[in-house]
Amino acid sequence: MKLRRRQFLHLAACTVAISAQSRIAWALDYPSRPVRIIAGFAAGGGVDITARLIGQWLSARLGQSFITENRPGADGNIGTEVVVNARPDGYTLLLATVPNAVNATLYQKLNFNFIRDIAPVAGIIRVPMVVLVHPSVPTTTIPEFIAYAKANPGKVNMASAGTGSAPHMAGELFNVMAGVNLVHIPYRGQGPALADLLGGQVQVLFATSPGTIDYIRTGKLRALAVTIASRAEVLRDLPTVGDFVPGYEASQWYGIGAPTRTSVEITDKLNKEINAAFSDTAMKARFADIGGEPLAGSPADFGKLIADETDKWARVVKFTGLKAE
Numbered sequence: 001m002k003l004r005r006r007q008f009l010h011l012a013a014c015t016v017a018i019s020a021q022s023r024i025a026w027a028l029d030y031p032s033r034p035v036r037i038i039a040g041f042a043a044g045g046g047v048d049i050t051a052r053l054i055g056q057w058l059s060a061r062l063g064q065s066f067i068t069e070n071r072p073g074a075d076g077n078i079g080t081e082v083v084v085n086a087r088p089d090g091y092t093l094l095l096a097t098v099p100n101a102v103n104a105t106l107y108q109k110l111n112f113n114f115i116r117d118i119a120p121v122a123g124i125i126r127v128p129m130v131v132l133v134h135p136s137v138p139t140t141t142i143p144e145f146i147a148y149a150k151a152n153p154g155k156v157n158m159a160s161a162g163t164g165s166a167p168h169m170a171g172e173l174f175n176v177m178a179g180v181n182l183v184h185i186p187y188r189g190q191g192p193a194l195a196d197l198l199g200g201q202v203q204v205l206f207a208t209s210p211g212t213i214d215y216i217r218t219g220k221l222r223a224l225a226v227t228i229a230s231r232a233e234v235l236r237d238l239p240t241v242g243d244f245v246p247g248y249e250a251s252q253w254y255g256i257g258a259p260t261r262t263s264v265e266i267t268d269k270l271n272k273e274i275n276a277a278f279s280d281t282a283m284k285a286r287f288a289d290i291g292g293e294p295l296a297g298s299p300a301d302f303g304k305l306i307a308d309e310t311d312k313w314a315r316v317v318k319f320t321g322l323k324a325e
Contacts, residue, residue: 030090030266034065037256039095040079042072045161045189046127046208046290050254051095053286054124054274061273068095075099075164075324077110084112088259090266094118096257098166101309105317106164107324115310118257120303121267122274123295125287127252128232129170129206130216131224131241137203142225142244145204149180158182159193159202163325167193169313170206170227170250172320177245186325197221208252209234209291227251234291253295253309255302271299 037055041047048070055066071079076099086092100114112118131142137156139145149156160168163186175182185202187193194212197205198220206227213234215221225241226232227250242248256274258267277283278294287294295302316322 028265030269031062031064033091034067035091035093036067036069037093037095038079038083039068039070040072040076040097040099041070042189043070044191046210046252047076047095047097047254049210049290050124050292053283054095054256054277057277057280057283058270058273061276066093075103075106075162077103077107080114080118081111083257083259084117086259088119088261088263090258090262090270092259093121093270094257096120096255096306098169098252098309098313099164100257101306102164102169102313102317103324104310105314106322115307117260119260119262119267120299120306121256121258122271122299123253123255123297123302123305124274125254125290125292126228126295127208127210127254127291127293128234129167129208129227129250129252130212130235130238131174131227132197132205132207132212132216132221133224134197134200134203135219135222136200137222139224140222142239142241145224146178146180146244149178149182153181154183156180156182156204157185157202159185159187159197159205161190161193162186162188163322165190166208166250166252167206169316171204172322173248173250173316174206174241174245176316176319177248206250213291232291233288233293253305254292255295255305267299 037051039047039051051068055068058066071082080094083092083094104114139148158171171182190207193205196202216223223238225239226235227241229242229249275296278296
């Protein structure tokens with residue numbers, strides 16, 4: 001009996017060792033074929049642009065194509081579900097972003113749990129948003145805008161890129177913390193929202209910085225502040241909302257996720273290569289062109305960001321009673 005037990009333990013130990021060696025060998029060979037990066041939003045937006053930028057970098061570094069595949073719909077949930085149901089082999093990745101954290105509470109019935117079913121791989125960039133108003137709005141600062149909104153409750157229309165989008169949630173957080181009542185007008189993306197702001201059909205938009213700077217410089221739109229905790233490199237002259245509404249912070253962020261149970265060896269390899277982009281002069285310049293500030297760190301660091309953002313936006317969703325549309 002003792003001999004059989006000893007033989008069993010020996011065989012079990014050998015099996016574990018072989019399995020570990022196989023995983024390491026697999027990771028060293030990864031990728032041996034093209035990799036998909038699923039973007040849960042339409043082409044041309046921040047998610048798509050970021051996915052293509054990091055995909056080009058990884059393709060050059062790892063010698064295989066990293067192809068962006070757009071799967072828009074349901075505020076990113078359709079694309080996310082594709083990755084959740086994919087094999088955990090590193091060949092299907094997700095471009096994760098703010099709506100993934102918001103949707104965990106905004107949608108009552110999802111076929112997945114984002115934190116449980118998606119493994120964090122690496123943060124890529126954080127992009128500031130800008131509080132933009134139409135020139136007809138008689139305010140030039142955040143305190144003036146708050147006073148104007150309070151004097152006109154329910155009459156100041158706030159455009160967004162859609163319910164649950166980063167611009168929408170930034171505006172809802174502003175409503176809560178500044179004690180105002182901006183009326184949410186959702187659009188199918190930031191482009192249409194920006195067009196109506198330029199036309200004066202809406203009065204304010206919390207917009208991601210790419211695509212808005214020229215309008216600010218030409219005076220077609222007025223920028224009041226940025227939404228991140230410190231001044232943005234791309235708009236150094238603007239104060240932060242938090243300068244006037246203590247504790248306020250909101251941003252758009254992007255990173256890479258993979259199906260849970262993807263091997264640590266593969267996620268660590270991807271993390272290492274993504275972090276290498278932040279030391280490359282050309283890549284840093286390309287990120288800066290879209291207002292992006294690097295989110296360097298480990299998979300655990302990105303996982304903490306996701307968890308913190310999920311908790312933060314859950315409190316806003318519950319407090320405001322927001323529902324998916």
